[in-house]
Amino acid sequence: MIPALTIERLSKVYDNGFEALKGISLTVEQGDFYALLGPNGAGKSTTIGIICSLVSKSGGRVQVFDADIDEDFPAAKKTIGIVPQEFNFNMFETVSDIVVNQGGYYGMPVELSRERAEKYLKELGLWDKRNVTSRTLSGGMKRRLMIARALVHEPRLLILDEPTAGVDIEMRRSMWDFLQQINAEGTTIILTTHYLEEAEALCRHIGIINHGEIVENTSMRELLRRLHREVFILDTEDTLPEVISIADFTCRRLDEHSVEVEVQKGQHINDVFAALDAQGVRINSMRNRANRLEEMFVNLVEGVA
Amino acid sequence: MNATEQFNAFMTILRKEIKRYLRIWTQTLLPSAITMSLYFVIFGTLIGSRIGEMGGFSYMQFVVPGLIMMAIVTNSYSNVVSSFFGSKFNHSVEELLVSPTPNYVILMGYVVGGVTRGLLVAVVVTLVSLFFTDMQIHSYLVVVSVVLMTSTLFALAGFINAVYANSFDDISIIPTFVLTPLIYLGGVFYSMDLLPDFWAAVSRLNPLVYVVNAFRYGVLGVSDVSLSVAFGMIALFTVAAFGYSMHLLNSGKRLRQ
Numbered sequence: 001m002i003p004a005l006t007i008e009r010l011s012k013v014y015d016n017g018f019e020a021l022k023g024i025s026l027t028v029e030q031g032d033f034y035a036l037l038g039p040n041g042a043g044k045s046t047t048i049g050i051i052c053s054l055v056s057k058s059g060g061r062v063q064v065f066d067a068d069i070d071e072d073f074p075a076a077k078k079t080i081g082i083v084p085q086e087f088n089f090n091m092f093e094t095v096s097d098i099v100v101n102q103g104g105y106y107g108m109p110v111e112l113s114r115e116r117a118e119k120y121l122k123e124l125g126l127w128d129k130r131n132v133t134s135r136t137l138s139g140g141m142k143r144r145l146m147i148a149r150a151l152v153h154e155p156r157l158l159i160l161d162e163p164t165a166g167v168d169i170e171m172r173r174s175m176w177d178f179l180q181q182i183n184a185e186g187t188t189i190i191l192t193t194h195y196l197e198e199a200e201a202l203c204r205h206i207g208i209i210n211h212g213e214i215v216e217n218t219s220m221r222e223l224l225r226r227l228h229r230e231v232f233i234l235d236t237e238d239t240l241p242e243v244i245s246i247a248d249f250t251c252r253r254l255d256e257h258s259v260e261v262e263v264q265k266g267q268h269i270n271d272v273f274a275a276l277d278a279q280g281v282r283i284n285s286m287r288n289r290a291n292r293l294e295e296m297f298v299n300l301v302e303g304v305a
Numbered sequence: 306m307n308a309t310e311q312f313n314a315f316m317t318i319l320r321k322e323i324k325r326y327l328r329i330w331t332q333t334l335l336p337s338a339i340t341m342s343l344y345f346v347i348f349g350t351l352i353g354s355r356i357g358e359m360g361g362f363s364y365m366q367f368v369v370p371g372l373i374m375m376a377i378v379t380n381s382y383s384n385v386v387s388s389f390f391g392s393k394f395n396h397s398v399e400e401l402l403v404s405p406t407p408n409y410v411i412l413m414g415y416v417v418g419g420v421t422r423g424l425l426v427a428v429v430v431t432l433v434s435l436f437f438t439d440m441q442i443h444s445y446l447v448v449v450s451v452v453l454m455t456s457t458l459f460a461l462a463g464f465i466n467a468v469y470a471n472s473f474d475d476i477s478i479i480p481t482f483v484l485t486p487l488i489y490l491g492g493v494f495y496s497m498d499l500l501p502d503f504w505a506a507v508s509r510l511n512p513l514v515y516v517v518n519a520f521r522y523g524v525l526g527v528s529d530v531s532l533s534v535a536f537g538m539i540a541l542f543t544v545a546a547f548g549y550s551m552h553l554l555n556s557g558k559r560l561r562q
Contacts, residue, residue, distance in 0.1 A: 109313055
């Protein structure tokens with residue numbers, strides 16, 4: 001099966017001389033849920049811009065399914081749905097018009113566009129707002145409108161550039177559910193996000209880009225397996241002694257009911273529980289100090305890993 | 306995209322454009338009707354009665370074709386320049402750029418949108434002019450073809466302006482400092498016979514001279530320039546503007562990074 005996206009030695013130098021991409025290569029398989037992560041200015045949006053033709057590449061090759069963008073960009077574009085980072089719709093048009101018109105731009109007859117607009121506006125909870133001008137929508141609704149617009153032609157590859165930026169937690173979770181649903185139905189999804197918890201929850205593969213270069217491109221499971229250490233915070237039922245010590249583990253008392261424990265690769269958290277139990281301390285709950293992926297991400301972009 | 310899909314995309318852009326200018330009709334259709342009524346009253350009735358005949362017709366009859374053409378030119382131009390620049394400004398042009406719609410369909414969608422507004426305003430202004438003078442059409446074929454070619458030419462010019470514009474100031478500079486002088490010096494209000502030889506020759510560089518005179522020929526049957534030359538020049542300017550607009554779209558200049 002051909003990949004959904006193949007990028008080879010892709011480079012971009014802007015007119016001002018800034019080298020945004022330094023010959024990156026990556027592959028996204030069909031049906032994947034792929035996270036493209038990186039700090040601000042790393043080259044994520046430039047990569048996405050090239051794939052959907054808003055940015056012209058300086059070199060390299062991009063193929064979307066079986067269409068090379070240099071040979072048949074319209075065929076490639078037909079298979080792509082794009083949800084950009086910034087709101088890019090006419091604020092004076094109605095919600096319905098924005099989605100229906102986008103269907104028209106993909107060559108769909110107006111009746112079919114209206115049908116699809118109804119389907120996706122309903123699925124994204126915007127049907128009641130179909131006749132209002134888009135400027136009156138809240139930030140979260142505007143993001144969902146862009147998702148509905150990107151889906152109207154039912155693309156095989158959906159690219160979302162920070163789709164949940166500025167969206168409240170409840171709305172973010174419902175968007176996750178929706179994206180997982182359409183991914184399960186066969187749509188390949190590429191996601192950029194600054195919420196690493198989001199990438200960890202949704203994505204099966206991950207690419208990390210930094211200073212225009214791919215510094216990691218692997219499965220989420222493999223990446224997390226490579227974590228050398230994790231820091232847990234344990235909340236205890238019993239009051240902790242002033243000085244707490246667990247053999248072979250670095251630990252730090254945070255307050256009388258919580259302790260931070262560093263678990264190195266190869267160590268087992270059961271040993272921590274056993275040691276605390278032996279000291280008469282019962283544990284109520286446990287959590288990571290930081291998102292696991294976040295630690296890995298910081299290490300990779302800072303060149304520590 | 307096959308032909309049907311391209312037609313669907315074209316109709317989508319056209320429908321959007323028509324809906325846009327009808328929604329804001331007080332800004333797009335009404336001003337021309339009011340302005341032209343004032344021209345008819347002041348230049349046609351008040352001043353025209355003192356001027357007497359021009360080119361063998363009453364002054365009112367003489368200026369009406371030029372004023373109708375002036376409305377067509379300004380409206381087809383301003384529709385495209387404001388709509389396309391607006392879509393650039395709010396980035397909604399990206400909706401089209403990421404789609405498989407071919408560039409010539411994008412261009413034709415906006416241009417035909419501008420043409421329809423030019424035609425609609427022409428009808429309104431013509432109806433207003435009937436309150437001031439009788440109008441006999443000398444050649445419907447010439448009138449229709451000049452109107453279509455001219456509105457296409459200036460819609461294309463508006464598109465080029467919109468691509469180059471960086472701010473809303475930039476979309477008013479050309480209409481104010483280029484288009485309006487060309488219209489006023491294009492023989493709307495006077496016959497070129499009145500000009501000294503040198504300025505008559507200079508006037509022939511002005512595309513509006515051909516537009517106004519060809520249209521006046523269609524309405525009154527008189528023209529300061531040969532009809533075939535006029536049509537040739539309008540066609541030449543239109544082809545050049547279309548070619549340059551396509552070049553801008555294909556190169557992505559000021560539209561893609």
